[in-house]
Amino acid sequence: MELRWLSSFVVVAEELHFARAADRLHLAPSALSAQIRALESHLGARLIDRGRRARPSLTGAGRLFLAEAERTLAQVSRAEAVGRRAGRGELGHAEIAYVASAAFCGAVTGILASCSTPDAGLTVSVRELETPAQLEALAAGDVDVGFLRWRPSYPPGITATPLLTEDVVLAVREGSPQAALEEVPAAALREERFVAPYFDEEYGCRDQILHVGARGGFTPDVAPPVRDYIAALTLVGGGHGVALVPDSLRRVHLPGVAYRPLADTPLTTRLVGAHRHDESSPAVRKVIHRLRRPTTPPPT
Known part of the structure; x- marks a missing residue:
């Protein structure tokens, strides 16, 4: 079955006049009649009664077929639109x-x-x-x-x-001496253990911890690396160290964890x-x- 047959049938069903339908489709009336006959032959059913004196009318089969033909053409139109948008990168x-x-x-x-x-x-x-x-x-x-x-x-x-670029802040355990400060100087972290995600692979974490140690005049004690910042914060909340984290992690309200700015060691991290x-x-x-x-x- 050809889509042009469906299109022609729907227009004839709307006009119920072969000449007007042919004008809309930019076809000769004889070509339009040939398409409708081909469709009826393909289906094995008469769709349009062509009275010599009366206007053409849809048969019972034609009325049922019209609804399906309209749905089919609408789906084809949607498929074409999707294909064109996908080709343009819109989908x-x-x-x-x-x-x-x-x-x-x-x-x-x-x-x-x-x-x-x-x-x-x-x-x-x-x-x-x-x-x-x-x-x-x-x-x-x-x-x-x-x-x-x-x-x-x-x-x-x-x-x-x-x-974006974020400030780096210090995550400490609530109730610790550092948590009592509004800002934490590097020297106040001399006795602390630093927890960081993948110390060997996260260049920022490694360099930042070493920078804090140099600022405070000590060699940092670094814990074995953990999977990510959430794991680091979990250890901090449990009293197993401190962590340097992006400022946006303040939104992570883990029990026992407080966040404080660094007083004398401005650090940033980039995403x-x-x-x-x-x-x-x-x-x-x-x-x-x-x-x-x-x-x-x-x-x-």
């Missing part, structure tokens, strides 16, 4: 990964919100992945966009767009959006374009 899917700490600064949710508007035409899947796993997944094509803390180098073919440099998917490129819009951390 598509993106796989997004993020480190746990990125969920609290508003950048990830801001990007997701911009992808959920009615005119965005994008669907996304999200999953939490540590930084090394994210970079491997990006290089392999398993992830399209990753949210992670800045690092000085990236695998070949992966580029990063800076999203980036990582993606393939030669990304070909129009849909993913739209997400990447959203990364380049200015991002402001929400209030803590």
Whole structure:
């Protein structure tokens, strides 16, 4: 069955006049009649009564078939629209990964919100992945966009767009001497053990802890690395050390954890959006374009 037969039949059913229907379709009346006959032959049913003196009318089969033909043509129209929008990159899917700490600064949710508007035409899947796993997944094509803390180098073919810069604050146990201070000087951390996520791989954590130690005149005692900042905060709340964390983690109200600014050691951390440099998917490129819009951390 040809779609043009359905279109022609629907117009004839609307006009119930072959000449007017032929004008609307820009066909010769004989060509239109031939299409209707071909459709009826294909179905094995008469759809239109063609009286010599009376106007054409739909048969019972024609009335039933008309409803289905209209639904079919409407679905074809929707499919064509989807195909065209997808080809222009207005529709598509993106796989997004993020480190746990990125969920609290508003950048990830801001990007997701911009992808959920009615005119965005994008669907996304999200999953939490540590930084090394994210970079491997990006290089392999398993992830399209990753949210992670800045690092000085990236695998070949992966580029990063800076999203925002946050102050670093100190997480301490409630009731500790440091928690009693409005701001904590580096020297007050001489006897403390520092907890950090993946000390060997998170360049920022390593350098920042060493910087605090140098400022306070001591060599930091660093605990074995933990999976992420949430694990670090859990240890802090349990009295097993202190942690340097992005300011946005103040939103994590774990029992026993307090947050204090550093008095004499200003530190910052950067969040980036990582993606393939030669990304070909129009849909993913739209997400990447959203990364380049200015991002402001929400209030803590």
